[in-house]
Amino acid sequence: MHISKRVLSIKPSPTLTIDAKAKALKQQGVDVINFGVGEPDFDTPINIKEAAITAINAGFTKYCPIAGTPELKNAIINKLKRDNGLTYVPEEIIVSSGAKHSLYNLFQSIIDDGDEVIIPAPYWVSYTDMVILAGGKPVIIHTSDKTNFKVIPENIEKALTSKIKAIIINSPSNPTGVTYTAGELKAIAQVCVKNKILIISDDIYEKLVYDDFKFTSIAEVSPEIKEFSVVVNGVSKAYSMTGWRIGYAAGPKNIISAMTKVQSQSTSNASSISIKAAVEALNGTQKYVESMKKEFEKRRNYIVEKLNTIKDIVCRKPEGAFYVFPNIKSFLGKTFNGKVINTDIELADYLLDWAKIAVVPGSAFGAEGYIRLSYATSIENIKTGIERLEAALKG
Numbered sequence: 001m002h003i004s005k006r007v008l009s010i011k012p013s014p015t016l017t018i019d020a021k022a023k024a025l026k027q028q029g030v031d032v033i034n035f036g037v038g039e040p041d042f043d044t045p046i047n048i049k050e051a052a053i054t055a056i057n058a059g060f061t062k063y064c065p066i067a068g069t070p071e072l073k074n075a076i077i078n079k080l081k082r083d084n085g086l087t088y089v090p091e092e093i094i095v096s097s098g099a100k101h102s103l104y105n106l107f108q109s110i111i112d113d114g115d116e117v118i119i120p121a122p123y124w125v126s127y128t129d130m131v132i133l134a135g136g137k138p139v140i141i142h143t144s145d146k147t148n149f150k151v152i153p154e155n156i157e158k159a160l161t162s163k164i165k166a167i168i169i170n171s172p173s174n175p176t177g178v179t180y181t182a183g184e185l186k187a188i189a190q191v192c193v194k195n196k197i198l199i200i201s202d203d204i205y206e207k208l209v210y211d212d213f214k215f216t217s218i219a220e221v222s223p224e225i226k227e228f229s230v231v232v233n234g235v236s237k238a239y240s241m242t243g244w245r246i247g248y249a250a251g252p253k254n255i256i257s258a259m260t261k262v263q264s265q266s267t268s269n270a271s272s273i274s275i276k277a278a279v280e281a282l283n284g285t286q287k288y289v290e291s292m293k294k295e296f297e298k299r300r301n302y303i304v305e306k307l308n309t310i311k312d313i314v315c316r317k318p319e320g321a322f323y324v325f326p327n328i329k330s331f332l333g334k335t336f337n338g339k340v341i342n343t344d345i346e347l348a349d350y351l352l353d354w355a356k357i358a359v360v361p362g363s364a365f366g367a368e369g370y371i372r373l374s375y376a377t378s379i380e381n382i383k384t385g386i387e388r389l390e391a392a393l394k395g
């Protein structure tokens with residue numbers, strides 16, 4: 001049967017594919033260490049689960065307003081004020097089934113055929129395909145570990161064309177963990193405002209920053225910049241709620257209204273039960289976020305130190321998220337246990353087959369010559385996994 005050109009032009013999410021492959025091997029009894037995961041390995045906090053159970057028992061199980069209940073919108077408005085100093089009204093907020101869904105609605109709402117969106121690489125895998133699905137064209141700005149994987153205003157100025165509609169800023173970043181300072185964001189934002197480019201700020205890893213790094217959302221840098229920004233965030237990563245599917249966006253009324261229209265004709269409201277759980281996540285105790293963050297920081301320190309002791313691996317210490325993105329270029333073109341490895345994809349395959357560790361090749365994120373390891377797994381697993389990595393790269 002016929003499949004549309006639009007859908008044929010995109011690929012399935014490579015990170016979800018690798019995660020599925022690792023999980024399938026595990027189910028067959030293979031002892032795989034999965035560094036491929038994109039979700040915290042902690043349970044959802046008990047107060048949040050109880051709020052959902054209460055919602056079910058109270059019969060809060062029906063359709064809700066498309067863009068979210070007033071209660072959750074208020075919790076989001078309070079969160080954005082409390083954490084980011086940003087002021088919004090309810091018509092400037094939409095709740096979706098995950099931040100990914102908010103982003104999808106956003107691209108559908110702002111892109112006409114042939115419009116361009118600047119995406120700094122390494123980028124989260126779904127940005128490019130979501131832009132393509134909306135009829136747009138990703139314009140990639142490549143960065144490397146030599147420049148700390150950061151874009152600077154000059155990079156944006158060079159990439160400018162009359163068709164550029166938006167830029168995506170993801171800080172802390174998936175896959176690098178790199179986090180921009182307020183000053184760096186201000187410099188980027190000024191170029192965007194000058195050229196009337198919408199800034200899409202994907203703040204999903206906001207709560208996971210380490211060493212007292214102060215998180216800044218680009219929208220909070222100045223009131224003028226806020227007018228040009230759509231902030232996307234959610235509860236998946238901060239509250240270990242990846243399966244609950246609640247994300248949100250905050251931005252100019254006409255954009256949020258367009259996104260609501262898209263959502264009204266596709267998925268309608270996010271799950272009513274998850275909405276109640278998200279209210280508790282945002283309004284309730286934040287102590288679980290703090291303990292999860294402390295554990296992630298410990299693991300980050302451990303994995304970065306261990307990786308850098310492996311000869312020829314270079315791994316930058318990230319400020320946030322739960323990923324490391326070591327440079328593995330020195331290993332390419334060499335032979336390991338009889339297998340020639342020419343690309344990061346071949347290296348990831350070799351590591352899964354030979355060492356039983358799942359990592360994601362950098363090329364999935366538009367950056368060849370790196371691999372992404374998630375440290376959303378125990379210190380014991382990290383220790384065993386890195387020992388296996390070292391043995392595989394000696395082979």
Ligand code: PLP
Binds near residue numbers: 038124242
């Ligand atoms: N943005 C980034 C950078 C991510 O890494 C992810 C999840 O992996 C998302 C958005 C989507 O999160 P959600 O679970 O809220 O859809």
